[in-house]
Amino acid sequence: MTLQYWLRWLSLQGVPRVVLRVQSRRGDTFARMLGPEGIADPHPYLEKLRAQGTLVKTPLPWVTCDHAVVRTVLRDNRFGVRSSARIEIPELLQKFANRVPPPANPADPPAMLRMNPPEHTAMRRPVVSAFTPRAIQKLRNRVETVTEELLDAMPANGSVDMVEAFASRVPIAIIFEMLGLPPEDQEKFLFWGEEMTPMLDVGISWRAYDRAMRAAQQLNDYLDGHIERLRRAPGEDILSAMITGGDLDHYALKANTSIIIGAGFETTANLIGHAVTLLLSHPEQLDRLRAEPELWPNAVEEVLRYEPPVFITARSALTDLELEGIQLPQGAMIMLSLAGANRDPAVFDDPHRFDVARPNANQHLAFSSGVHACFGANLARMEAGHALRALFERFPDMRSAAPPRLRRQLTFRGYEHMPVQLGRSAHATRSAAG
Template identity: 55%
Template sequence: MKPQYIYRWVNNHGVVRLFEKALLRRGDLFARLNGSSEGIENPYALIEQMRGDGGLRRTLPVWTAFDHDLVREILRDNRFGTGMPTVLGVPRPLRRILDRRPLPPNPVDPPSMLVIDQPEHTRMRKPIAAAFTPRAVARLRDRIETVTDELLAALPDDGPTDLVARYAAQVPIAIISEMLGFPDSDREMFLRWGDDISPLLDIGISWRTHQQAMESSERVYRYLVEHVERLRAEPGDDILSSLVAAGDLSTYELCASATLLMAAGFETTVNLIGKGIVWLLRHPGQLDRLRAEPELWPNAVEEILRIDPPVQSTARTTRTTVEIGGTRLRKGSIVVLSLAGANRDSAVFTDPARFDITRDNAKNHLSFSSGIHVCLGAGLARMEAAHALRALFETFPDLRLTDPPTRRPLFTLHGYEHLPAHTGPRVRSHLTAG
């Protein structure tokens, strides 16, 4: 049992878990949203109850925000940082041990870009940003179409399948693996590691779940160190090879960046595609409109992102005393920002619970965050989802779910674990880009 893991779990999860359990016994809305099956199956009813009259809401041990303009303002305010405050005092001898044994790189510990602020954030982000410019993403279109066609060809004709395992998960993992120079044979291994590590983005997870996540992080780290060394000797045409050649980041930082890119490049997009399938099958009139007007597909993806975001929330910590939203926050206050709540704010979106692929301001959602931490891969996720969804429904127009979808047991990364379906007769095996 490694002391750095114990410290991390107590600081980031253990104390919160105690609060959460006590609050759940009292029926607290925040605890129900972030610590019960109710918060996974139907978070939006709880969010509307918590929103109340708007502004910041106090729920021990954090503050929460659900209003679009307030969430956006905090995401863009440099008085708020991304790091979590320390709740466990550490004796100096133990501190020295912890410093000698850094945590394996993972998406929610420094130097991950998710949890560092300026100027380190710019130093880590700038070398990677070139791979996600609109021009760079556009160059991936042909590859996305090819991967999608191959996956559709592998689905059964007029037969049963799981649309998460066989399709929604396979599109993004194939693309991000190629972007990082990983062999195709390692994709399934990354999917397993991703399932283990993704709970780290939740709050109050159990010790066993945390330990499994950190052990998988260690395995990913060992893999990436060997991969980086291979790229030093034989660079390829991928992001990591470019970063290795530039020499701006240490091996540990390269592995941290690769781990985050794997998580962000896969976890959000698989949830987006899976949710898109469910929303469109449950709203056949909207799907018919897309078949008649395929130019609406990009906006349909924005509406899916708005109404049911793959990432439900994020958090910020005050770096100083802050006055915002009519509330005074002391330094070190944690604010949980509900991206899902912001996306259903009636002050911004008319009839926000209605799914409307023609909504003219759907793109005003905050599903990819805002400010300096806005998602680097947002453009790539949009393109992958639009093509994957359109190709699926054009190839299998009689596609239907055969059983209720199964949710992933996660609160922050919100999506489906299984989508049991019957494809129906295949109409075409290739979708021409349009």
């Protein structure tokens, strides 16, 4: 990549990376949570922050793990998303960052993730209609077909990587259909997604940023051709609707397509991965689901509460304001721990216990709230609910073959590898008996 891109990394990631390392050595809890030990197990750090109060000023941003405060900030129009680094950086470096427009990607404007109303509202409108409950219900048959095809391809009594073979495959097949993309290109998107998601973290290395930018450029080049094909012959997919709507320029179309992929794919893949690991490590909960299959929808909500696919997000004060009795100036940044809010003992009894029958599991904030609430939430719930039940019914003896390995990132928290031993296939057993 060019010198300008290195300077962009330095301004947006390199400086925050140094600040975080310095603060971590000084014992700052928030900075340590963003380091290797915190990424491996962030919950002890969240509890230390919770013990310090509902709104905690760190040497970096304000931080909250409080359910009520997180929900309030997400819904309060006095707060908005940030379009630049999430840690203050020198003005000169900010100018370098702004001089070099990156390839269209989910981490930079004009992607919806980095835009506030009214621009955000206009961008979101043509997309959300594809994710309504009625639209999701129409996709159910396709989800069931994809799930069965994937399960049929798994070797009974064999071993698979559950992330590669299942957790990522169900949602990528559906989002491809929704975007009018050819199925044979799924491998490219899985690779690009893996390379690009670290951009949503703070203080990533130059090597990770370089890989992410290269993947973003490859995705841009691909989408250039795909968008032009849809301009000539639009279909009934989301992207065609965005193109024919005429509200977004070419760059914005690409940026928001990457957001749709993230909302429709990344969250669901992480959700399925977390669910498989949690159920295999809590066999008594899996036994209860087998005895009471009507609990499966609630089990999905409990997984979302216990290990949300998106761990943390941020908001910035758009004006001088007061929050929790504290005066915040315009521009003040608050890191909102969705995972911390989901284990708030003021809302959830015994919050560190995984319980598929928890009566208020759906009070979690895993899909955010307010204007930036995840529009892929209904799709993720439907896909995960069907896929997980079908998986555990097909392979009732499935067990972990080796410890699963998490990605080394915090914002999109999910598994990189998950080796499992499938055991017997109930489907094959029933066929033989028949």
